[in-house]
Amino acid sequence: MTSPLPTVKSAAETSANTEVTRPAKTSGERPASRVRRHLPTSPWLFAAPGLLVVAVFILYPFVSTVVNSFTDRRTLIPGEFVGLANFRELLHDDMFWTGLRNSVLYMVGVVPALVLLPLLLALLVQKNIPGITFFRSAFYTPVVASIVVVGLIWVWMLDERGLVNSLLEAVGIGRVGFLSDQWLLLLSAMAVTVWKGLGYYMIIYLAALANVPRELHEAASVDGAGAVRRFFTVTVPAVRSTMVLVAALSSVAAFKVFSEVYLMAGPNGGPAGEDTTLVMLVQRTGTGLTGRVGYASAISVVVFVVTVALMLLVLRADRKEDA
Amino acid sequence: MSVTEDVRVTTGMTRKPVRRRRAPRVTDENGRRIRVWELVLRYALLLAVLAITVGPFLWQLSTSLKGTHEDIFSSPPTFLPADPTLHNYERVADTIPVWDYAFNSLKVATANVVTNCVGSALAGYALARLRYRGRKIATLVFILAMLVPVESIVIAQFTTMRELGLNNTLVGVVLPGCIAAMNVLLMRNAFLNLPYEIEEAAYVDGANAWQRFLRIALPSVKGTLAVVAIFAFMGAWDDFLWPLIVLSDPAKFTLTIGLNYLHGTFANDERIVAAGTIIAVAPLIILFACLQRYFFRGVGEGAVKG
Numbered sequence: 001m002t003s004p005l006p007t008v009k010s011a012a013e014t015s016a017n018t019e020v021t022r023p024a025k026t027s028g029e030r031p032a033s034r035v036r037r038h039l040p041t042s043p044w045l046f047a048a049p050g051l052l053v054v055a056v057f058i059l060y061p062f063v064s065t066v067v068n069s070f071t072d073r074r075t076l077i078p079g080e081f082v083g084l085a086n087f088r089e090l091l092h093d094d095m096f097w098t099g100l101r102n103s104v105l106y107m108v109g110v111v112p113a114l115v116l117l118p119l120l121l122a123l124l125v126q127k128n129i130p131g132i133t134f135f136r137s138a139f140y141t142p143v144v145a146s147i148v149v150v151g152l153i154w155v156w157m158l159d160e161r162g163l164v165n166s167l168l169e170a171v172g173i174g175r176v177g178f179l180s181d182q183w184l185l186l187l188s189a190m191a192v193t194v195w196k197g198l199g200y201y202m203i204i205y206l207a208a209l210a211n212v213p214r215e216l217h218e219a220a221s222v223d224g225a226g227a228v229r230r231f232f233t234v235t236v237p238a239v240r241s242t243m244v245l246v247a248a249l250s251s252v253a254a255f256k257v258f259s260e261v262y263l264m265a266g267p268n269g270g271p272a273g274e275d276t277t278l279v280m281l282v283q284r285t286g287t288g289l290t291g292r293v294g295y296a297s298a299i300s301v302v303v304f305v306v307t308v309a310l311m312l313l314v315l316r317a318d319r320k321e322d323a
Numbered sequence: 324m325s326v327t328e329d330v331r332v333t334t335g336m337t338r339k340p341v342r343r344r345r346a347p348r349v350t351d352e353n354g355r356r357i358r359v360w361e362l363v364l365r366y367a368l369l370l371a372v373l374a375i376t377v378g379p380f381l382w383q384l385s386t387s388l389k390g391t392h393e394d395i396f397s398s399p400p401t402f403l404p405a406d407p408t409l410h411n412y413e414r415v416a417d418t419i420p421v422w423d424y425a426f427n428s429l430k431v432a433t434a435n436v437v438t439n440c441v442g443s444a445l446a447g448y449a450l451a452r453l454r455y456r457g458r459k460i461a462t463l464v465f466i467l468a469m470l471v472p473v474e475s476i477v478i479a480q481f482t483t484m485r486e487l488g489l490n491n492t493l494v495g496v497v498l499p500g501c502i503a504a505m506n507v508l509l510m511r512n513a514f515l516n517l518p519y520e521i522e523e524a525a526y527v528d529g530a531n532a533w534q535r536f537l538r539i540a541l542p543s544v545k546g547t548l549a550v551v552a553i554f555a556f557m558g559a560w561d562d563f564l565w566p567l568i569v570l571s572d573p574a575k576f577t578l579t580i581g582l583n584y585l586h587g588t589f590a591n592d593e594r595i596v597a598a599g600t601i602i603a604v605a606p607l608i609i610l611f612a613c614l615q616r617y618f619f620r621g622v623g624e625g626a627v628k629g
Contacts, residue, residue, distance in 0.1 A: 042532050043453035047461050050446030050502045054468040057499040061479035062471050068479065075482075124368055127357065135369045137615055139376050144611045144618070146561035148579040149604045152586055153379045156386065156593050163382050166398035198376065203622040256474040259563045263583065279474045279564075286478035287568050296478045304475035311470075 065304075068297035075291040086298035096299065099278040102186060102261070102269075106277065107254040107310075109190040110197075114250040115243050117194065118201035123235070125202070126209055136206075140199035147196065151263030154192045155179065158264075179264060182274045189260040189275075197253075201246050208242035209235070241318065248314040252307050258283065278303055380604070387411050387597035395593060411598040415585070418595060421602060423574075424581035427493060428560055428603075431577055434497045435559035436552045442502030443551055444544075447510025448536050452522065462511070468504035474564065481568050495569045496577065500558065506551045513547035514540055550621040553614060560607060578603045 069086055073079030090096045125136050142150060157163050158178035165175040178188045216234045225233060236243070258279040261269060267284070269276030276284075278299060286296025357365075382402070388411070389395050389404040415421045449455075450462050473480075480499050481490065489495035522535050530538070541548075563579045570580055582599050611618055 043449045043455040043458070046445045046449035046453060046532070046536070049442045050504075050507050051461060051464060053442065053498070053502040054465060054504050054507075057480060057483065058468040058471055058476070058504065059464070061476040061483050064479040064482065065476050068482075075485075121372065124365065124372070127365070129357065129362065129365060132369075135373060137612070138373055140615075140618065141380065141608065141611070142376055144557065144607045145380070145604045146563065146579050146607070148561075148563050148582050149600045152582060152596055152600050153383050155586070156597065157379055157382065159593070161396040163400055166396070166400040170399040195376070200622060203619050252472070256472055258474065263586070267587075282474070282478060283564065283568060287481065291478075293478055293482060300475040300478060304472060307472045307475065308470075 062304075065297045065300050068294050069301045071294045071297075072292075073294040073297075075287075075289055075293060079294055082294070086295050089295065090298055090302070095273060095276060095281060096278075098274060099276045099281040099299075100302070102275060103255050103257065103278040105186065106190060106193075106257050106261075107251050109187070110193050110254040110257075111247055111251045113190075113194045114197050114201055114254075115246050118198050118246070119205050119235075119239065119243070121198060121202045122205035122209055123231075126206060136202075139202060142196045143199045145196075147259040148263065150192060150196050151260055154188070154195075155264055158188055182270060185265055185270070185275055186261070189257070189264050192260050192264070193254065193257065197250065201250070204246060205239060205242060208239045212238040244314060244318040248311055251310050251314065255306060255310060256303065380608075383597045384601055386594055387601050389594060391594070411594040412602070414592075414595050415598045415602065419581050419585050419599075420574075421578075421581060421585075421599060424576050424578045425602060427575065428578040431493055431496050431566075432556045432559040434493075435501060436555045438497070438501035439503060439506050439555040440548055440552050443506035443510045444541060444548060445536075446502065446507045447512075448514055448540060450507070450511040451514035452535075452540065453532055465504040465507045465511075469508060473499075477565060477568055480565070484569055490569055491571050491575060493575060493577075496562075496566050497559070499565065500562075503555070503558075506555070509547055509551060510544065513544040517543050546617070546620070549614075549617045553610070553617050554621050556610070557607060 068079075070081055070083060071079040072082045072085070121139065125132055125139065145153075159165065160175060160177065160180070164178070169175055176184070178184050212235065216238065217230060220230045220234050256279050257277050261275055261277050262280055262283075265275040267280075269280055282296050282299050282303065285292050285299065385402060385404055386395055388407040388409070390406050390408045390410065393405055394401075446465070450458065450465070484490040484495045484498070487495075489498065517540060522539050525535050525539055561579065562577075563583070566577050566580050567583070570576055573581075573584065576584060582596075582603055585599050586596055
């Protein structure tokens, strides 16, 4: 806290005497005075700490990831340029395809649930009935908890001898190997992701629902539309852009899933790595003293490209429906 | 309103006291009464969702309080510990240095709050209020940085940290997110939404950029600053992937990494793991209970940007 501030202060003070620039309200508005003398030191000093951190720890690593993806760099070996060799290797790497498949499956499973369930939940907590603020807050609790806590809670809940299985046995269904079967485990992890995200997206939907004109519901009611009908003809169209936003946010997050599966399936994604996701593969391949930084970077580039493509795709779908 | 209503009911001054008693004045946001069956249905659903969302936390708490001799695997399950004990919390501390880990987490989270608040307020002000050549480029830099998914650059962040000699340190844990681009843009928007006239008046009176920032602009964006602070704390306290990659020495673990370690090594006793997770989650639940408003506000502001 102490280090950046004094410099900024002194620089700002010295510059103030000569500063003639008349700041406009927005960037679009030009100041009336045409006489402008720029004294760039002070603004740049304000922005400097932020720019420095972002440049060194986000933008440089990003460029470095792209560059490394064309090398055979390892943790302790600088490596040399190998062209597209890493990407060619990806095409023949079964583990990469497993990871890609699981990450895509994860997205396909999680996104519809996270678009729909929080909306229903928001409708449930929308009306101001007594105690509703308590329920809203309580539903948000899983969002606040660390993903590690959440993961470990559910590892215990879904354990062979855990609560869920005890209950299933008590009602006569019998025990289910949630964490031992490859597909059930992936499905359980998806359920955990949805469980943790419910409250977050509920709050987003609540804000959107507050803007739905009451008259629409009333008019539909008068016309004899039931609750279900009104949901599809009034609520959904009114919050459609929010649904697109939620779809964008949740699909990007789901594709990059790491912690849930890491905690539930173990660091190797199951005995033969069959539950590995793409980001787990990045972490496993690129870290440690023998980490293959170059190859992990190539996988990272794939993660980045898919993420950006997803965002563009969802935003484009939004615009198309608008037209 | 409801108080007077109750009084009238009890004193029998209303004409239909019976109906009122059965249906207390529960209205929606437009003041229209909600029907009883709908109310019952709503509360039933609310309680069901409550059991699903909060139940697992309570089960974890219950498990952590069960003694070594109590069967935690019974079917049907026993929800309340027969003989509640804090023994498991002592056993976590015997197994891993859990309080050291908690202190490490606290250090990381506090540092993250301070750097994010100071750094993003300064940068946000520069982007919103100060005029200089290159401002648009600076804004663009932050927007681009916000769009880069952290997961796709962690390996390079790790090699960068190694180059700086900061891997396996708590400073290394804090640095990459210490001034998040998203927070800078949040602060920028907050400053842009302030009316400009007061600052202009101060400017005419000769206040320099630093004085305008500190005395006029900053006190007006306290709410957004609180949001930044809370999410910085929560983000650092809850983070998993980055500390997992950058920390290798068990002595320097944060709580989340320590829990993962505990789970991997001593998974044989669920009571200990349960106690560890409760230690990790309790501070945040308390924080959330006290400052809910800012948590919810942060979701709204973050979603619009993110």
